[in-house]
Amino acid sequence: MPGLKLYSVSDSPPTLAVRMLLAALDLPHELVDVDFAAGEHLTESYAQINPQKEVPCIDDNGFLLSESVAILQYLADRYGKNEDLYPRDPQKRAVVNHRLVFNLSTYYQYISEYVMAPIFYAYERTALGLKKTNIGLSVFNTILERNATKFAAGDEMTIADLALVAATMCLEAINFDVSPYPRVARWYADFKGxxxxxxxxxxxxxxxxxxxxxxxxxxSGLNHPIHPTSKKRTNH
Structure with missing residues (x-):
């Protein structure tokens, strides 16, 4: 029977943001695992689903959509039971959109470069990468302080929090101390609780x-067209 499919990698932060939304919406779906280690995402058959050859991607009864931010917005609009997750008020929605774009352009971008790239590809964790990660955390901490709200875009949790939590959990994975950013630490703990x-x-x-x-x-055998790969590393 046709339905919603999510093309997914189990540890992909953008995918996890979408999966959290699906859980919040209690939305039935089929999870289709894409084997990144085997290069399944680089095949021409997967490119027919997503020409970007990335995850996540959804197939909603024939409607194909990639990019996690677009997917979060679409699913919240189409299947949300109310406006809490993605408000329709223009100013409230603009704030949510800002947080989503901030995550994509700065916060997760910096975290991904520092945490994820050295794990999966031939990149190193550098002083510059650490500096950029701390800049992202500092900006997010300031946003939370100035707005004095419990969550990223207001006092209610929205789809922006899902994307930002998925980024922040990468730092937890490597035991990165976020306590110098108390508002970020509190927001993260509040979401979990x-x-x-x-x-x-x-x-x-x-x-x-x-x-x-x-x-x-x-x-090492992946032959990724963009990211350099090397033999398995013991230090990074």
Whole structure:
């Protein structure tokens, strides 16, 4: 029977943000695992589904959509039972959109470069990468302080929090200390405490990333067209 499919990698932060939303919406779906280690995402057959050859991607009864932010917005609009997750008020929605774009352009971008790239590809953790990660945390901390709200875009949890939590859990996976950013630390703890079922979705991915950080996968034969790969590393 046709339905919603999510093309997924179990430890992909953008995918986990979408999976948390599906859980929040209690939306039935089929989870289709894409084997990144085997290069399944680079095949022409997968490119027919998503020409970007990335995850996540959804197939909603023939409607194909990639990019996690677009997917979060679409699912909240189409299947949300109310406006809490993605408000329709123009100003409230603009704030949610800002947080989503901030995560994509800065916060997760910096965290991904520092945490994820050295685990899965031939990149190193550098002083510059650490500096950029701290800049992202500092900006987010300031946003939370100035707005004096419990969550990223207001006093109610929205789809922006899902994306930002999925980014932040990467830091937890490598035991990165966020306590110098008290508002970020409190926001992260509040999300876990208030939404334990959603956090369990992200936590499983976080634990996988933690294990891969200790024992990186060997992707030397992947021949990725953009990211350099090398033999399995013991130090990074």
């Amino acid at each position: 208030d939404f334990p079922s959603l956090w369990r979705v992200a936590e499983r991915g976080m634990k996988e990333i933690r294990q891969f950080d200790r024992d990186p996968p060997d992707l």
